[in-house]
Amino acid sequence: VDADLGQLAGMVRRLGTFCVTQIEEAVAALDTGDTALAEKVIAGEPGIDALRDEIEAKAVGVVARRQPVAGDLREIIGALRIANDLERIGDLAENVAKGVIEPDAERRLGGVMTRIEHMAELALAQLRQVLRAYELRDAALAHEVWRNDEDIDTLENGLFRELLTYMMENPRNVGFCSFLLLCSKNLERIGDHATNIAESVYYIVEGQLMSGERPKASLIA
Amino acid sequence: VDADLGQLAGMVRRLGTFCVTQIEEAVAALDTGDTALAEKVIAGEPGIDALRDEIEAKAVGVVARRQPVAGDLREIIGALRIANDLERIGDLAENVAKGVIEPDAERRLGGVMTRIEHMAELALAQLRQVLRAYELRDAALAHEVWRNDEDIDTLENGLFRELLTYMMENPRNVGFCSFLLLCSKNLERIGDHATNIAESVYYIVEGQLMSGERPKASLIA
Numbered sequence: 001v002d003a004d005l006g007q008l009a010g011m012v013r014r015l016g017t018f019c020v021t022q023i024e025e026a027v028a029a030l031d032t033g034d035t036a037l038a039e040k041v042i043a044g045e046p047g048i049d050a051l052r053d054e055i056e057a058k059a060v061g062v063v064a065r066r067q068p069v070a071g072d073l074r075e076i077i078g079a080l081r082i083a084n085d086l087e088r089i090g091d092l093a094e095n096v097a098k099g100v101i102e103p104d105a106e107r108r109l110g111g112v113m114t115r116i117e118h119m120a121e122l123a124l125a126q127l128r129q130v131l132r133a134y135e136l137r138d139a140a141l142a143h144e145v146w147r148n149d150e151d152i153d154t155l156e157n158g159l160f161r162e163l164l165t166y167m168m169e170n171p172r173n174v175g176f177c178s179f180l181l182l183c184s185k186n187l188e189r190i191g192d193h194a195t196n197i198a199e200s201v202y203y204i205v206e207g208q209l210m211s212g213e214r215p216k217a218s219l220i221a
Numbered sequence: 222v223d224a225d226l227g228q229l230a231g232m233v234r235r236l237g238t239f240c241v242t243q244i245e246e247a248v249a250a251l252d253t254g255d256t257a258l259a260e261k262v263i264a265g266e267p268g269i270d271a272l273r274d275e276i277e278a279k280a281v282g283v284v285a286r287r288q289p290v291a292g293d294l295r296e297i298i299g300a301l302r303i304a305n306d307l308e309r310i311g312d313l314a315e316n317v318a319k320g321v322i323e324p325d326a327e328r329r330l331g332g333v334m335t336r337i338e339h340m341a342e343l344a345l346a347q348l349r350q351v352l353r354a355y356e357l358r359d360a361a362l363a364h365e366v367w368r369n370d371e372d373i374d375t376l377e378n379g380l381f382r383e384l385l386t387y388m389m390e391n392p393r394n395v396g397f398c399s400f401l402l403l404c405s406k407n408l409e410r411i412g413d414h415a416t417n418i419a420e421s422v423y424y425i426v427e428g429q430l431m432s433g434e435r436p437k438a439s440l441i442a
């Protein structure tokens with residue numbers, strides 16, 4: 001069983017690394033308007049789905065052949081949950097990349113882009129840290145990721161109001177700002193999935209669900 | 222094992238019914254500006270999370286005690302995946318309800334609201350049909366749901382362009398239209414989760430993943 005579980009965890013980590021790269025490249029493409037890089041991110045998405053399916057097939061195979069119990073079973077259920085959240089993160093990175101292709105994009109709102117990048121950095125930091133918590137089976141680190149999600153929500157709320165202001169000031173800003181609105185929503189959701197993964201890591205290590213209500217600052221639909 | 226699997230499927234159906242109600246009420250609240258109804262939807266969301274956690278605990282318990290194989294194991298894995306998508310649908314319904322509370326809402330864009338409702342009806346029809354496919358273990362019906370998602374995407378693309386136009390025409394429309402933009406995104410994602418559930422139903426019944434690329438018309442981040 002140990003060898004199987006090791007392989008499974010390795011596949012999950014590989015998927016995590018893939019997702020980190022997808023987000024990094026999607027945000028870089030958005031920042032520079034590099035549509036070729038955006039196309040690369042979009043082209044990479046089916047690979048993420050495929051890896052998630054492989055992880056699921058592997059997990060089902062291990063359960064069927066090895067009949068694992070207790071901690072080993074938690075490890076497998078946790079891997080399935082994490083793979084699911086990572087696949088969703090891959091979708092969100094693809095969504096960000098799709099925004100880059102929009103031909104009407106206007107790039108004169110430098111301050112907003114800086115804040116989008118800041119949100120992206122926070123979301124990436126959360127994802128990297130929770131992947132590290134998974135690798136080290138570190139429940140305390142997972143709990144820290146879970147608590148820090150509020151910072152991303154706060155940034156999103158500020159950005160939302162700022163984007164509305166730009167759109168009201170000048171109709172020419174509407175197209176680009178609407179895309180940034182959806183982008184910031186996608187980044188906020190990446191943060192949410194990182195906290196889901198934190199819960200899964202905690203569950204794997206501690207054998208129980210994280211207690212308490214997660215701090216939530218997002219007021220936006 | 223059969224009794225356990227029956228209970229598990231019953232819990233998943235209960236979660237599905239709960240989600241359908243949450244969406245119906247969230248959209249009704251949005252339509253009429255009924256903030257009390259919106260608060261009810263928001264207050265219902267933790268119940269969805271709790272039911273999902275129960276389903277997961279039940280599934281883990283059945284695997285640990287009964288050591289199921291082949292079809293029974295698929296049934297359990299499928300229930301876990303469906304519960305996960307339903308929980309996400311519950312989040313999206315809550316997001317729609319959160320938009321209702323926004324005090325700056327302007328309700329003079331009747332045509333847009335009609336189209337949002339139309340999108341909501343389509344998403345609900347998809348969800349109801351896929352829950353029926355789950356109940357009947359009907360792979361053909363699941364496949365139909367999977368194919369029909371494109372209609373929602375097409376509606377969303379049209380609505381997106383319309384909302385941008387309203388925002389460009391009059392800065393006073395920006396606040397409300399931005400919320401509707403996120404709402405229509407949330408409804409489109411409910412449709413996506415319905416197709417995920419269709420894939421899980423197909424997997425439970427046929428023992429393999431649905432083949433072919435899903436038709437996708439959404440161009441928006």
